[in-house]
Amino acid sequence: MARIVFDLDGTLVHSAPDIRATANAVLTARGAAPLTMDETVSFIGSGAPVFVERMRAARALPEADAPDLLDAFLALYEDAHALTEPFPGVREALDALRGAGHRLAICTNKPEGPARALLAHLDLADPFDAVVGGDTLAVRKPDPAPLFAAAEALGTGPLAYVGDSETDAETAVAAAVPFLLFTGGYRKSPVTEIPHRAAFDSFDTLAALVGRHAGDPLVGARPAP
Numbered sequence: 056m057a058r059i060v061f062d063l064d065g066t067l068v069h070s071a072p073d074i075r076a077t078a079n080a081v082l083t084a085r086g087a088a089p090l091t092m093d094e095t096v097s098f099i100g101s102g103a104p105v106f107v108e109r110m111r112a113a114r115a116l117p118e119a120d121a122p123d124l125l126d127a128f129l130a131l132y133e134d135a136h137a138l139t140e141p142f143p144g145v146r147e148a149l150d151a152l153r154g155a156g157h158r159l160a161i162c163t164n165k166p167e168g169p170a171r172a173l174l175a176h177l178d179l180a181d182p183f184d185a186v187v188g189g190d191t192l193a194v195r196k197p198d199p200a201p202l203f204a205a206a207e208a209l210g211t212g213p214l215a216y217v218g219d220s221e222t223d224a225e226t227a228v229a230a231a232v233p234f235l236l237f238t239g240g241y242r243k244s245p246v247t248e249i250p251h252r253a254a255f256d257s258f259d260t261l262a263a264l265v266g267r268h269a270g271d272p273l274v275g276a277r278p279a280p
């Protein structure tokens with residue numbers, strides 16, 4: 056049986072509307088124009104501190120305000136899940152993978168608290184044996200350490216990483232783990248420019264892909280644990 060590690064935002068859940076609402080509450084309280092959905096999606100992927108810095112720069116807010124903006128964003132973020140839905144077929148795919156005996160974990164750049172709160176709110180926490188967030192370790196993706204931590208929490212066995220972004224692909228390459236790319240998320244580049252072992256646009260096909268690719272011969276800098 057395999058260990059399958061998942062990214063969260065843009066992979067399992069369409070969370071951009073909540074991230075946008077959180078950002079816009081912070082911006083409008085300071086008299087700045089709200090973010091569009093396209094801006095929001097383009098700022099997601101490298102964790103909350105980077106998101107907030109991109110938001111600050113886009114609205115030309117003073118650099119000195121950066122720590123306050125991040126604090127204000129994080130204070131609202133933990134409860135920001137009213138607008139977030141799993142992508143179609145996610146629940147069924149997770150149940151099928153668990154039913155087949157695979158072990159599942161999350162490796163996201165979303166902070167761990169908001170990630171756990173969101174999973175609980177959506178009743179999606181149960182399938183996962185571990186959650187590694189953007190602030191769980193001192194480093195976050197594309198450093199491979201969070202992916203290694205999530206994988207180690209699942210014990211041993213063939214491994215695959217499922218994600219939606221350039222950052223996820225870079226992490227998988229650095230960790231030498233086969234990468235399965237969900238093409239319906241928040242990537243910025245064409246699929247052909249993102250390294251991946253397999254790509255999919257519907258969660259109905261994920262279980263078959265995992266069967267085919269988990270534990271594929273590894274490529275990259277160093278072996279996964």
Ligand SMILES: O=C(O)COP(=O)(O)O
Binds near residue numbers: 065164166
């Ligand atoms: O919080 C982010 O910027 C991205 O989160 P993700 O790693 O789950 O896509």
Ligand SMILES: [Mg+2]
Binds near residue numbers: 100
């Ligand atoms: Mg993502």
